[in-house]
């Protein structure tokens with residue numbers, strides 16, 4: 451790790467953990483957070499959770515685990531270049547999708563609809579719930595007892611109502627303030643990773659055509675450069691070469707633009723960053739627009755492709771069946787969830803939260819198997 455800038459997250463200024471713990475003689479606090487995340491059950495489950503394509507469709511597609519690793523890799527690169535805390539950035543990136551349901555956004559939407567009368571379901575909030583409450587690994591507390599800074603980074607967005615219930619970590623949403631730079635960076639690293647790897651996966655699946663991709667400046671500009679240098683590349687290598695240059699292009703812009711803003715701001719501590727009304731880490735307007743347009747293209751041609759939609763419809767149906775089944779018969783869940791549901795049997799809202807916790811933790815293939823068990 452390089453030299454930390456004054457406005458980065460410094461461990462000696464950390465707001466600490468919820469439960470006091472003695473320091474490690476050889477590991478830093480954010481490093482411990484990262485290690486706890488990697489050792490968590492929720493993290494291992496990400497390997498069998500969908501990003502866009504359901505897990506059994508092919509071995510080469512991204513899963514939430516490989517997505518999270520790519521996010522972390524982009525995040526760490528930028529953190530080093532900007533003098534930010536690399537360990538903290540990595541911890542936030544690796545944890546950002548821990549609360550994701552099976553079947554990607556379709557799963558999240560379906561579970562949210564099931565939870566409509568019980569406080570809703572939001573995967574980002576669930577990621578915080580996983581690290582704060584659901585992981586049961588330590589004798590002295592529930593959850594992973596992560597530092598405030600990692601938890602602050604995991605909670606990317608939050609309604610005012612939820613923010614009030616979350617206490618300290620929700621405070622910034624009520625005050626319209628920003629999280630530290632590492633959290634801002636993890637958020638953008640997420641978009642850089644999926645925008646680029648979804649181009650790769652979508653093309654491999656035959657759902658995105660080369661011509662469609664060429665409609666977007668971000669892709670077309672890099673294509674022209676590669677084409678000029680290597681006119682005879684075959685399709686697969688051509689796509690890889692374009693994607694790696696697209697990542698390089700947007701990451702370079704992100705570093706340059708953020709450096710510019712930090713210089714203008716003359717911030718001297720993380721509190722100066724937190725006090726801002728708008729995020730500091732970001733692209734130039736030009737690259738922001740190109741990046742957004744690529745996202746729109748993916749939304750139109752990939753995420754709403756008939757093949758993806760029909761798969762997602764099926765997934766939604768499965769989540770609904772599972773939710774109803776466990777609500778009416780909590781004993782169908784493993785004993786620890788069944789026991790929690792039993793305590794709340796008269797309190798539908800709390801019982802529903804136990805069911806949502808159980809379903810959200812499932813992998814795609816486990817949810818499919820559970821659904822088959824009930825059919």
Ligand code: MG
Nearest residue numbers: 517546547640
């Ligand atoms: Mg993500």
